Amino acid sequence: MLEQPMIHLERVTKVYPGSSVPAVEELTMDVAEGEILVLVGPSGCGKSTTLRLINRMIEPSGGHIYFDGEDVTDVNPDHLRRRIGYVIQQIGLFPHQTIGENIATVPKMLGWAKKETAERVDELLDTVGLPPGEFRDRYPKELSGGQAQRVGVARALGADPAVMLMDEPFGAIDPITRDRLQNEFLRLQGELKKTIVFVTHDIDEAIKMGDRIAILGERSVIRQIDTPERILAYPVDEFVDDFIGSGSTLKGLNFERVTDLELTPYPTMRVGESAEVGLRTLNEMRREWILLLDGEGRPMRWLRHSDLERGDGELSTRGQHISNQVEPNATLHDTLEEMLRTSSGTCTVVDNRGHYRGVVEINDLTEVIRRLRAEAKQHYDELDVAAS
């Protein structure tokens, strides 16, 4: 690692009394400042245990934990935890305290002044999108699941910790609300830039939330740790491959955008140009289809060779209308979706004013997939070389 990692685990081990098999075995891991590292793995692999080792809710049996270079393996665990945000699936709001009192928990323990604490509470409620005037004095039982989870996040942010630990924070929420909360959280993280360790058993959530993903096997052994793109493109072994499940290639297309592609030149002609001009272009480029653009440069119709030859009516009424188009910032996943929806091997690309920018062909997508795989493989080959 070039920079000092925010969290550094060094050969951290947890063996429960009376058990001969460690729950976590010599785990060494870095979390860079400002990144979301997702720990994902099958149930019982020890991912939650690993998370709870970091804030020492569970005391490690061996190894060292460093925060920003400082060895915190032996500091007072209660004081340590006040520096770390902690969000759990059940949220665990205190039902006998108001939302405001819940959020003020850590600032109060740290002895903040009353006024400062009150301001911080309102600021945090604003941050998570709950109007302070409306929510500050309510009790947890009056909240919906989504609202309660936001309060849980606000409470964890109480004293502005640099590090947040989140144990399946969106696990118990309905899929629609979960999706919204995930998006909101990612937007929030864009501003806050916390260092986050996030546990989930859901690979899709991991792919969505993670800057990096650590796929854990038995005893919390890291099977692969990398960016979601690279894990999807190149699962290092069968375990990872099985865990990602089918559709990893498709999921990988979510990370590539149309702008990343070099669009192949495609024959086009303008309204008003004669059919002969079009035919000449087609012959020159050895293509079968040509794209007819209007006066502003917006795609109008697809014309086939035969449509140009058969001189029957205006060109703009011949051929097929354009049924699909995407903007340059669309993901390749969406682009493929458009192609499949319209059962066509191509998709036109237009800018936000509808002007023609190019055409994506299905071959371009397979090419991208091949390139991603090759790049990821090369990366791992280089790692192997460096290691040996």
Place this chain on the structure above:
Amino acid sequence: MSSWTPISGGTTRVDRSRSTDDDETDLAVSASAAAVTRSWSVGLVAAPFAILALASVLLLYYNSLPLDPEVNISQASALDWSTKLWPQTVEHLTIAFWATVLVVAIAVPLGVVLTRPALRKISPYVLTVANSGQALPAYGLLILFLILLGQGLNAVVWALVLYALLPVLRNTMVGLDGVDRSTIEAGRGMGMTRWQALTRIELPLSVPVIIAGVRTATIINIGMAALAFVIGGGGLGITINSGLALQQDSVLLVGAGMVAIIALAFDWMGAVAERFLRPRGLQ
């Protein structure tokens, strides 16, 4: 009595290790919470009027009795207000008061200690002892303490403490066990010490169940204080006993009636306390 619900409901639960089944624990809490809410809605408003009516009837009856020593010396002497009934009432309440205070002072901390992970193993044994306190015949228990501590207030109070310990102890344990583990997990995860988690989360959330136990203990103590006379502890039991011994039904009726009214009045106050000491946000 509705306040018994959490007590009997908790017997099996306290023996379990704490993390086995969260859902069941939740059920226990909601059941006891429901019991508490129910007693408020049914009795809280109507009860004082009923108690006052009962007291008025007793007062009318008392005033109608010929308390002239010339007419009935034994009745007049047994029911004399300033030398018998009033001092006995004060004694009676003193006994019940100290017994209840001591029960709370012993059972709540004991319940806290016994629900800590380290001491959880011995909690069944302590509960067995507390159980046996209640299983022993009250009369025998009083005699036992007479032998141990001699005659008087002291022996009576300690006998009652042992007798009424169980409801508070068990409710304290059930209440603490019923606290949603995730609130404690969250609190500890944010850096609360064990003590802070206990005082700021666990105990406040257990208050409704604990108070239900204290209410039960209070009523037990008021009822049991009627037996204090057996070992010379005084109380309204003297009047009741005189009524029996002298075959004076009027004396018996006045003594028993007063004990009943005191018990009902305190039960009502307990219900009010349950209602108003319950943390906001827990309804």
